Amino acid sequence: MPDPTPPLPPAGPDEVALLIDDRPVVVRKGTTVLRAAEAAGLLIPHYCYHPGLSIAGNCRMCLIEIDKVPKLQIGCATAATQGMVVRTATPRVKTAREGIMEFLLINHPLDCPICDQAGECRLQQYEAAYGAGTSRFTDEKVHWPKRYDIGRSVVFDAERCIKCTRCIRFCDEISKSRELALFQRGDHAIIGTFPGKPLDNPYSGNTVDVCPVGALTWKPFRFKARVWFLRDVPSACAGCARGCNVNLGTYRNRVHRMTPRANLEVNRYWMCDAGRQSYAALTEQPRFERPLARPATDASEPIPWDEAVERAAALLREAVAAGADGVAAIVSARLSLEDLHVTQRALQAIGIGRVAVAPHEEGQDDHLLLRRDKTPNARGAALVGLGAPNAGRVKEILEDVSSGRVRGLLVVGEDPIGDGLIPASDLRRLPALVAIDWWKSPTVEAAGVALPACGYGEWEGTLVNFEGRAQRCRAALKPQGETEPVWRILAALARPFGFGAEYASASAVFDEAAAGIPALAGMSYRSLGTGGAKLKGA
Amino acid sequence: MSLPVSTETDRQIDGLLGRFPQRGSALLPALHLIQAEKGHIPLEAMDYIAGKIGVSPAFVAGVVSFYTMFQQTPIGRHHIQVCCTLPCALRGAGSVMGYLERKLGIRRGGTTPDGKFTLSAVECLGACDTAPMFQINEEEYGQLDERRIDAILASLK
Ligand code: SF4
Ligand code: SF4
Ligand code: FES
Numbered sequence: 001m002p003d004p005t006p007p008l009p010p011a012g013p014d015e016v017a018l019l020i021d022d023r024p025v026v027v028r029k030g031t032t033v034l035r036a037a038e039a040a041g042l043l044i045p046h047y048c049y050h051p052g053l054s055i056a057g058n059c060r061m062c063l064i065e066i067d068k069v070p071k072l073q074i075g076c077a078t079a080a081t082q083g084m085v086v087r088t089a090t091p092r093v094k095t096a097r098e099g100i101m102e103f104l105l106i107n108h109p110l111d112c113p114i115c116d117q118a119g120e121c122r123l124q125q126y127e128a129a130y131g132a133g134t135s136r137f138t139d140e141k142v143h144w145p146k147r148y149d150i151g152r153s154v155v156f157d158a159e160r161c162i163k164c165t166r167c168i169r170f171c172d173e174i175s176k177s178r179e180l181a182l183f184q185r186g187d188h189a190i191i192g193t194f195p196g197k198p199l200d201n202p203y204s205g206n207t208v209d210v211c212p213v214g215a216l217t218w219k220p221f222r223f224k225a226r227v228w229f230l231r232d233v234p235s236a237c238a239g240c241a242r243g244c245n246v247n248l249g250t251y252r253n254r255v256h257r258m259t260p261r262a263n264l265e266v267n268r269y270w271m272c273d274a275g276r277q278s279y280a281a282l283t284e285q286p287r288f289e290r291p292l293a294r295p296a297t298d299a300s301e302p303i304p305w306d307e308a309v310e311r312a313a314a315l316l317r318e319a320v321a322a323g324a325d326g327v328a329a330i331v332s333a334r335l336s337l338e339d340l341h342v343t344q345r346a347l348q349a350i351g352i353g354r355v356a357v358a359p360h361e362e363g364q365d366d367h368l369l370l371r372r373d374k375t376p377n378a379r380g381a382a383l384v385g386l387g388a389p390n391a392g393r394v395k396e397i398l399e400d401v402s403s404g405r406v407r408g409l410l411v412v413g414e415d416p417i418g419d420g421l422i423p424a425s426d427l428r429r430l431p432a433l434v435a436i437d438w439w440k441s442p443t444v445e446a447a448g449v450a451l452p453a454c455g456y457g458e459w460e461g462t463l464v465n466f467e468g469r470a471q472r473c474r475a476a477l478k479p480q481g482e483t484e485p486v487w488r489i490l491a492a493l494a495r496p497f498g499f500g501a502e503y504a505s506a507s508a509v510f511d512e513a514a515a516g517i518p519a520l521a522g523m524s525y526r527s528l529g530t531g532g533a534k535l536k537g538a
Numbered sequence: 539m540s541l542p543v544s545t546e547t548d549r550q551i552d553g554l555l556g557r558f559p560q561r562g563s564a565l566l567p568a569l570h571l572i573q574a575e576k577g578h579i580p581l582e583a584m585d586y587i588a589g590k591i592g593v594s595p596a597f598v599a600g601v602v603s604f605y606t607m608f609q610q611t612p613i614g615r616h617h618i619q620v621c622c623t624l625p626c627a628l629r630g631a632g633s634v635m636g637y638l639e640r641k642l643g644i645r646r647g648g649t650t651p652d653g654k655f656t657l658s659a660v661e662c663l664g665a666c667d668t669a670p671m672f673q674i675n676e677e678e679y680g681q682l683d684e685r686r687i688d689a690i691l692a693s694l695k
Contacts, residue, residue, distance in 0.1 A: 178594030183603040194595040195581055 008083060018084040027080055034062055034075040037088060044088055045097065045126050047104075047212045048164035049076035052269040054173055059104075059164050061126065063096045064088050072096055094130070101131035107142045107187070109159045117214030119227040123162070142187060150191075151179070151199025153219045153273060154208055158190050161215035167191060167207040174270060176367065177201035191215070202370060205276045209259060209269070218257065220277060225249070225256040233476035234261055234530045236463055238334060238456050239275035241373040243465035245531070246271060248279065248457055248476040255279040255457050255476055263531055266469065272370050282455045282477075286440040289481025292450040300445060305482060309489075312449040313496040315432035319408020320351045327432070328354040328397045328406050332413030333375035333389050336461025336473065338509035339486035340377065341384045343412055345501065346494035350410075356397050357381045358414045359389035371466055379464040383517055383535075398422045401430060408432035412486060413453070415441035436489055451493075452483045459485045460506040462528065468538025470520070472528045542582035547575045551590065561591050565601060569608055578609035606660075614649045614656035616694050619673045622659045625666035634670045634682050635659060641687070655691075 009024045011017040017026045018036060025040040032055070034044045047059035055077050062075040067085035072092060080086075087093065104123065112118040127133070144158035168180040168191065179199045183192040193199055199207065208218045230249035237244040237258070244267035249257040258279045260271035291308030292300035303311075319327045329352050331343055347355060360374040375381075375389060382388045398421055400406040409430055417424045418441050427433055427446045435447035438455035453459075458479045464470050479485075487509050491499060503509045507525035514520035519535040527533060541548055550571050554564040565587065572583045579602050588595040602608045609617075618638060622631050635657075639645055642655050649656040665671045668680020679690055 172594070179596055181594065181596035181600035183600045185604045192596070192600070194584070194599050197595060 011082065016080050016082040016084070018080050018082070018086060020086040021088055025080075029079075031080050032076055033064060033066075033073075033078045033080050033084075033086055036080040037064075037075065037086070042088060044075045045122075045130055046076055047122055047126075047162060048166060050166050050169075050210055050269075052174065053166060053169040053210070056165050056169065059162065060100050061097065063093055063100070065090045065093055097126075097130040098132040101127055102135055102137075104162050105131075105135060106137050107159065109141065109143075109146075111160075112214075114223075115157075115160065115214040116217045116222055116227070117160075117211075121214055122212035123160075144190065149198070150193060150216070151204050154199055154204055155217050155219055155222060156191065157215050157217070160213050161191055162213055163189050163191070164212060166210040166212065167216055170203075170207050170210050171199070171201070174206065174368065175201045175203040177203075180207070202272050202274065202366070203270060203368060205273045206260070206270045218276075220280070221257045225251050230256060231476075232259075233474050235457075235473045235476065236376070236465075236471040236532070237271060237275040237278060238376040238463060238473065239272070239278045239374065240369075241371040241376060241378060241466035242267060242369050243376055243463050243469065243471050243532075244271040244275055244369060245471070246275070248474075250457075250476040253477050255282070261530075265531070266465065266467075266471070267369055270369060272368075274370075279457060281439075282457055287455075287480055288437060288440040288444055288450065288452045289483060291452060291482070292444070292447070294446075294448055294450075300447070300450065305451075305484075308449055308451055309492050310496070312434045312451065312493055315434060315448055316350055316352070316408055316410065316493075317497070319432040322407060324351055324353055326406055327352050327408035327410075328356070328400070329410040329412065330394055330397060330414050330416060331355060331357050331381065331386055333357050333359070333378045333381045335377060335380075335413050335486055336459060336506065337377060337380040337384065337464060337470065337513060338461045338506045339412075339459075339490070340381050340386055341509055341513040342487035342490045342501075342503070344384045344386050346490040346499055347410075349494040349497045349499035351497070352408075352410060354397065354406075355386055356393035357386050357389045358394050358416075358419075359391050373466060376465070377463045379466065379468055379535075380462070380470075383464060383519060384513060394421065398426075402426045406430075409434070411435045411437075411443055411447070412490070413437055415443045417442035417446060434493075436486060438483065451489050452481065453486045453489060454479045454483045458483065461485070461487075462506075462510055462525070464535065465532075468519075468535040469532045470523065470528055470535060471532030472525070472530070542580060542586045543572055544575055547571050551587070555590070562593055565591055565593070565598065569598075569602060573608060577615070578612050612653075614654050616654060616674050617656045617658065619658045619660040619663070620646075621661070621663045621665070621669070621671055621673075623662035625662075626669040626671060629669040630682075631670045634672065634687070637684050637687060641691070654694075 008017040009026050011026050014029055015026050020037050020040050023040045025036050027036045037044045044062045046062040048056045057074050057077040063072040064075045065087045066073055146157045148156040150156035171177050171180045179193050183190050208216045229251045232247035235246050235248050237246050245261040245263040247259050247261050248255045258276050262269045290302040293303045294300040361372050362374050365372050378389050416422045424446050433447045435444045435450045436453050437444050438453045444450040458477045460475045462470050510525040514523045551568045554567050558564050568587050572579050584598040585595045588598045620635050642650055646657050646659045663673050665678050670682050671680040
């Protein structure tokens, strides 16, 4: 009888060729069967295996059959070898998986209706796909703590835990904070912490992501939204110069959570807790939604956009006319590349030559992701010609404001008053203070004219991280009130000064910027995709 | 900061560390040394041994909790562990336990107020041929009846 199995493809010296469910695959030596199957487009179900963590081999969900090997083997820890014949869906494998599922669910409370994980839970997915659908267990289930504050931001439900140890391995291997361990044994086994040392590290939220079930939940997201209603909008975090790739989980024009999106070049599978909660600023800080003008003495009051832009332009024109030395701009490196590019061009058109980009530094670069530089786009500011963030220049400008030498100031996305760099009274005295920001900052309130901008999550644009990777932030929300993207505001502000460029979208701005900046040569907004692209020479 | 163990135990643990290619392997013998000195393994000692070996305190606490023979809270000087598994049960472990509870005036799991005895029910200790039996600290005692129990307990200080 002829051999019914397909022939093995040729393998290079560092490779092995094998058959998985009759599909020929070639992988590097040392690749596990689970990864090889992935390469062949086959899913071997698994709980404890996670691509970013060491292999534990404890859940047994990934059992597969290998020809000439008498017992089923775990795919996550078995290396593929030359000529191996693997089967992932034989009756033996199916029976084994049904058994595993029955065991995992034996004491499970089946409280999916009140579980935040429902909809993205491996237990639900695998029970539907591989389970027997029923349980033969008729005794009372074992009960465990269900709302245990295992850390500052994470709640543990021991009844849902399948003891895959992903959370422990995350803390041991990635955050290196090592708070978690498995206590007790057998069916008493439970995840826990050392008394007085709760789960509390700058990356604790990732334990919630790696938990394949609803045992670990993120406090700020608990009971906020059913995950199947959330639309995941791919973006980049603007919390620091790393630019972790993220998804903005959006429902009804509101971001409900921010989760890391895998990018092996940037953040791998992780993000920090501060970044994870950074979306909350948009709803927690007082929002600035309509243009404001402050007549000489009164508190500011809302005015229409056209009028606001006219008045702002008039203020700046007067200040420039009194001498170019008397006007300056302070610009934020938290703005997108598109914002910064148009800002740079607009400042030239208006005739503001004195510009400082404000730095924001805090803490230290750590071993994982967090950067001391809390601006997400310092590289972008330098690229478009505004210069790198420079505390000295900001200080000089503000000193000249206080001394009366600078009479006109344009502040874009910065809050020198709130940051304690200058007394509010000094800025209020300025004949021409124009502020652009997304929230009602003290500087906005002191401005002669203030123009409301879109906040993070509302604007589209590109950030260039500290390694020189240009990454796109996508808009997840409709802009609040009458807010506009900064690039559009600056273009409008510069128009009375003869600035002619019109842009339909952030992508048009990017393409214009790319055409003029050698490091961006050949890039287009589209070509950045969801993973970003490295600058030339970075 | 003062050590949570005696300098002698500390020195013995140092000696252990060099004996294993992986430092982590020294954890179990080190825990035994600590328990031998203290009677149980206090949290500070877990923290101390974790630092010494280079594992997390949580991991040490997990290991301690895995083995029921490690005590996490102080117990009596004499730990009476009555085997209650089938062969002993058939040979009268129930009445041995009942007698001990009455005699010591405590329930299983409890400790006498003077801190002399702790009474526990345990699974098979591998001495079924002498059932019913119990173990007190490291010593085994078989063929128990009330008279023999009285004599054994009387011999303990
Ligand atoms: S809490 Fe979640 S990640 Fe941790 S062991 Fe349990 S199921 Fe696994
Ligand atoms: S490390 Fe920086 S970029 Fe990454 S999530 Fe945290 S704040 Fe955001
Ligand atoms: S994924 Fe292989 S044993 Fe858990």
